Amino acid sequence: MRYLCLIYDAESKWTTMTPAETGAFMGEYGAFTENVKASGHYIGGNPLKPTSTATTVRVRSGKISTTDGPFAETKEQLGGYYLIEAKDLNDAIQVAARIPSARIGSIEVRPIMEMPHP
Amino acid sequence: MVNDATAVEARARAQIDELYRSESRRVLATLIRLLGDFDVAEEALHDAFAAAVERWPSEGPPQHPRAWLISTGRFKAIDRFRRQARFDASFAAVADRWEAAMPGSAFDSEAIEDDRLRLIFTCCHPALAADARIALTLREVCGLQTEEIARAFLVPAPTLAQRIVRAKDKIRAAGIPYQVPEMGDLPERLDTVLHVIYLVFNEGYAASSGASLTRHDLSTEAIRLARLVVELLAEPEAIGLLALMLLHDARRDARSDADGHIVLLDDQDRTRWNRAQIAEGQLLVEQALASRRFGPYTIQAAIAAVHAEAADPGATDWSQIVGLYDVLLRIDASPVIELNRAAAIAMRDGPEAGLALINAILARGDLVDYRLAHSARADLHRRLGEHAAAIAAYERALALTRQEPERQFIEQRLHQLRTSPRCPMPPA
Numbered sequence: 001m002r003y004l005c006l007i008y009d010a011e012s013k014w015t016t017m018t019p020a021e022t023g024a025f026m027g028e029y030g031a032f033t034e035n036v037k038a039s040g041h042y043i044g045g046n047p048l049k050p051t052s053t054a055t056t057v058r059v060r061s062g063k064i065s066t067t068d069g070p071f072a073e074t075k076e077q078l079g080g081y082y083l084i085e086a087k088d089l090n091d092a093i094q095v096a097a098r099i100p101s102a103r104i105g106s107i108e109v110r111p112i113m114e115m116p117h118p
Numbered sequence: 119m120v121n122d123a124t125a126v127e128a129r130a131r132a133q134i135d136e137l138y139r140s141e142s143r144r145v146l147a148t149l150i151r152l153l154g155d156f157d158v159a160e161e162a163l164h165d166a167f168a169a170a171v172e173r174w175p176s177e178g179p180p181q182h183p184r185a186w187l188i189s190t191g192r193f194k195a196i197d198r199f200r201r202q203a204r205f206d207a208s209f210a211a212v213a214d215r216w217e218a219a220m221p222g223s224a225f226d227s228e229a230i231e232d233d234r235l236r237l238i239f240t241c242c243h244p245a246l247a248a249d250a251r252i253a254l255t256l257r258e259v260c261g262l263q264t265e266e267i268a269r270a271f272l273v274p275a276p277t278l279a280q281r282i283v284r285a286k287d288k289i290r291a292a293g294i295p296y297q298v299p300e301m302g303d304l305p306e307r308l309d310t311v312l313h314v315i316y317l318v319f320n321e322g323y324a325a326s327s328g329a330s331l332t333r334h335d336l337s338t339e340a341i342r343l344a345r346l347v348v349e350l351l352a353e354p355e356a357i358g359l360l361a362l363m364l365l366h367d368a369r370r371d372a373r374s375d376a377d378g379h380i381v382l383l384d385d386q387d388r389t390r391w392n393r394a395q396i397a398e399g400q401l402l403v404e405q406a407l408a409s410r411r412f413g414p415y416t417i418q419a420a421i422a423a424v425h426a427e428a429a430d431p432g433a434t435d436w437s438q439i440v441g442l443y444d445v446l447l448r449i450d451a452s453p454v455i456e457l458n459r460a461a462a463i464a465m466r467d468g469p470e471a472g473l474a475l476i477n478a479i480l481a482r483g484d485l486v487d488y489r490l491a492h493s494a495r496a497d498l499h500r501r502l503g504e505h506a507a508a509i510a511a512y513e514r515a516l517a518l519t520r521q522e523p524e525r526q527f528i529e530q531r532l533h534q535l536r537t538s539p540r541c542p543m544p545p546a
Contacts, residue, residue: 088294088295088297089293090295091246093245109294
């Protein structure tokens with residue numbers, strides 16, 4: 001099954017970390033990504049730019065409206081994702097628990113709804 | 119001749135009823151593995167028993183009823199899906215998969231025993247909502263009806279049914295596997311299972327009023343569940359939890375009087391305690407302690423065992439109880455355990471010592487809204503003859519309590535304090 005692991009943590013933490021700490025954390029992410037590629041779990045994944053760069057788009061009565069900022073203001077923000085292939089939810093939980101941000105933020109694990117291919 | 123035939127039929131029916139009680143959960147657990155879906159397996163289970171009712175009276179029961187029920191249920195499900203395939207081709211693929219996925223070991227008695235554990239661990243999976251785990255476990259593992267569970271938990275039946283439906287949907291959609299966890303995950307996953315059992319027990323045990331017959335059944339059900347877990351997986355904490363529940367449940371009859379009023383431990387008629395159950399609990403505690411891998415349930419059971427050993431309240435070994443609470447605090451620190459330890463200290467060293475500890479907990483801001491903290495304080499003030507302080511603390515406890523028997527108990531204490539002369543009573 002495919003699962004999307006959504007990484008939520010406080011963006012503000014990046015402003016309080018020293019360059020050395022940031023480097024170490026990014027290093028952990030690099031190692032994790034290599035690890036899940038080697039284990040065959042990895043399908044894709046990316047970090048996102050901060051929510052200050054987000055634009056929320058809606059179409060109402062045929063008109064596009066855009067607002068600055070994310071869909072919802074929350075204490076932890078969506079900061080990136082991994083798309084993984086896992087045997088089942090237990091396997092996916094084991095992978096999600098190894099994402100470095102799981103220790104400071106939270107990972108939401110969502111199964112992908114498989115659509116029939118034409 | 120007609121009478122003979124009727125008698126044979128009645129015997130067969132009785133055998134099937136008995137078999138349903140003893141085997142239906144095992145058969146269901148295996149059908150879920152073979153068919154991969156709770157709802158399909160439940161339907162297959164009912165089809166299998168319907169087939170038994172139809173055929174056994176005339177053909178005679180099969181040599182291996184359990185295997186017969188499993189394979190009949192499986193064929194009925196395949197059959198059902200083949201018929202559906204005429205309208206929706208995707209059903210054919212599922213039926214093919216089931217027919218193909220039939221390992222030779224499917225009917226091994228070992229595999230079937232494991233299925234019951236698979237079912238328990240799946241129903242108690244931590245990815246399910248906490249209240250759904252309880253409902254699903256009672257429904258699927260214990261075989262209780264949705265209405266029975268709803269009544270026992272005092273929630274509307276449709277609410278409970280919804281919880282079960284949602285949980286089954288999540289198992290299916292999120293890919294929760296039908297598995298016994300691997301060794302590395304086992305301690306954590308077992309904790310979740312034991313916690314479900316403990317909550318079921320408490321739900322039945324905490325309710326002690328006359329109208330709570332169905333709720334007492336929950337305690338019995340929890341004990342049965344724990345026995346099953348211990349039988350399948352002899353882990354020390356599972357044994358400890360079973361012991362804890364047996365020891366508490368042994369006092370059930372003595373815990374309330376004929377009118378449903380609470381009788382405190384000190385005032386209980388100890389001849390009404392279930393001695394056989396206490397003996398079993400004590401044996402299990404020793405077994406769990408000897409493993410040296412025990413946890414909080416085992417220590418709580420050991421505390422209950424010390425109480426059970428005392429022929430009268432005065433003979434209670436309070437030093438040992440305080441010692442056990444010390445151990446418990448080290449592995450599972452919580453304000454409630456501190457409170458219980460304070461009550462034991464009060465018994466060992468006198469009410470002042472206990473009161474000082476409880477006041478320290480409250481001063482920290484912990485347990486301020488916990489009714490039992492205030493009733494414990496009230497009791498210690500009462501024993502010191504400090505009526506005004508006792509009344510104030512009982513009033514605080516009364517404002518926080520929601521249980522009818524508990525409310526009556528506190529009001530009775532308040533009445534005694536308000537009407538008794540204001541001279542200090544000697545400590546009990």
